[in-house]
Amino acid sequence: xxxxxxxxxxxxxxxxxxxxxxxxxxxxxxxxxxxxxxxxxxxxxxxxxxxxxxxxxxxxxxxxxxxxxxxxxxxxxxxxxxxxxxxxxxxxxxxxxxxxxxxxxxxxxxxxxxxxxxxxxxxxxxxxxxxxxxxxxxxxxxxxxxxxxxxxxxxxxxxxxxxxxxxxxxxxxxxxxxxxxxxxxxxxxxxxxxxxxxxxxxxxxxxxxxxxxxxxxxxxxxxxxxxxxxxxxxxxxxxxxxxxxxxxxxxxxxxxxxxxxxxxxxxxxxxxxxxxxxxxxxxxxxxxxxxxxxxxxxxxxxxxxxxxxxxxxxxxxxxxxxxxxxxxxxxxx
Numbered sequence: 027x028x029x030x031x032x033x034x035x036x037x038x039x040x041x042x043x044x045x046x047x048x049x050x051x052x053x054x055x056x057x058x059x060x061x062x063x064x065x066x067x068x069x070x071x072x073x074x075x076x077x078x079x080x081x082x083x084x085x086x087x088x089x090x091x092x093x094x095x096x097x098x099x100x101x102x103x104x105x106x107x108x109x110x111x112x113x114x115x116x117x118x119x120x121x122x123x124x125x126x127x128x129x130x131x132x133x134x135x136x137x138x139x140x141x142x143x144x145x146x147x148x149x150x151x152x153x154x155x156x157x158x159x160x161x162x163x164x165x166x167x168x169x170x171x172x173x174x175x176x177x178x179x180x181x182x183x184x185x186x187x188x189x190x191x192x193x194x195x196x197x198x199x200x201x202x203x204x205x206x207x208x209x210x211x212x213x214x215x216x217x218x219x220x221x222x223x224x225x226x227x228x229x230x231x232x233x234x235x236x237x238x239x240x241x242x243x244x245x246x247x248x249x250x251x252x253x254x255x256x257x258x259x260x261x262x263x264x265x266x267x268x269x270x271x272x273x274x275x276x277x278x279x280x281x282x283x284x285x286x287x288x289x290x291x292x293x294x295x296x297x298x299x300x301x302x303x304x305x306x307x308x309x310x311x312x313x314x315x316x317x318x319x320x321x322x323x324x325x326x327x328x329x330x331x332x333x334x335x336x337x338x339x340x341x342x343x344x345x346x347x348x349x350x351x352x353x354x355x356x357x358x359x
Contacts, residue, residue, distance in 0.1 A: 071097055126183040159198070171202070206233050
């Protein structure tokens with residue numbers, strides 16, 4: 027995510043749910059690899075990072091992590107606020123947001139742009155939001171858009187339901203495509219960020235100035251999920267596994283990147299869909315896959331019914347013979 031966003035010295039970087047500061051350390055490693063003058067070093071140390079973490083013990087770990095890597099003085103910096111970042115609109119816009127918002131439904135008050143609703147118990151006002159939602163990821167997605175300045179860019183880890191959920195999800199996707207340039211979605215293997223069985227994605231987008239024309243013209247998808255399997259011990263996900271995606275993402279001419287999908291190359295993992303194609307999909311569904319899953323039965327190329335029945339009969343007869351042999355061996359002993 028950091029390699030793709032490619033932060034530069036002088037840019038501000040925020041995470042509204044920063045945890046122990048993993049994204050900050052990744053960005054710091056990226057920035058520290060460059061030769062910096064004294065002024066740039068000072069900006070990197072005191073002005074680059076700003077985070078929020080609701081758990082005080084986790085926030086302290088984040089502060090210490092950054093300090094041990096040369097960031098801040100543990101007095102006024104690093105700037106890590108111990109509170110719920112959703113509770114108020116951003117006071118200062120930033121250049122970059124890197125985030126992995128908490129998963130699940132909200133267990134606290136719900137943000138809403140509806141003034142009347144905000145006066146009721148269990149709600150609070152967020153006039154910069156598009157719609158009321160108790161879904162944490164959808165709330166954070168709206169919040170992150172509000173955090174960005176014009177031309178600001180973000181990389182955000184989100185579960186699949188954000189891409190297809192109806193109701194508030196559909197409204198937010200419509201607004202998102204109009205407000206930001208949602209140019210890339212990386213589909214990740216199962217179980218990378220969340221509990222086993224919950225699929226995640228990384229959404230890359232750039233804030234645009236207000237316009238009547240939708241900011242998103244096309245979305246490039248990289249499917250690193252279909253026919254891909256990683257396990258924590260035997261086959262862990264490494265940076266090398268995503269190198270091809272990074273090359274596709276950073277290519278100046280994306281249409282000619284390696285392994286681009288086409289009708290002649292149906293196994294390509296890198297494919298673009300236009301705004302018109304996306305907007306015509308039911309509920310503006312962004313959960314898109316075009317690759318053939320090798321684990322699924324190909325219903326279009328099944329054998330003839332008689333052949334299937336004969337194969338089943340042969341398997342049953344073979345199993346019966348095996349059981350009879352086992353019985354005879356047991357009897358003889």
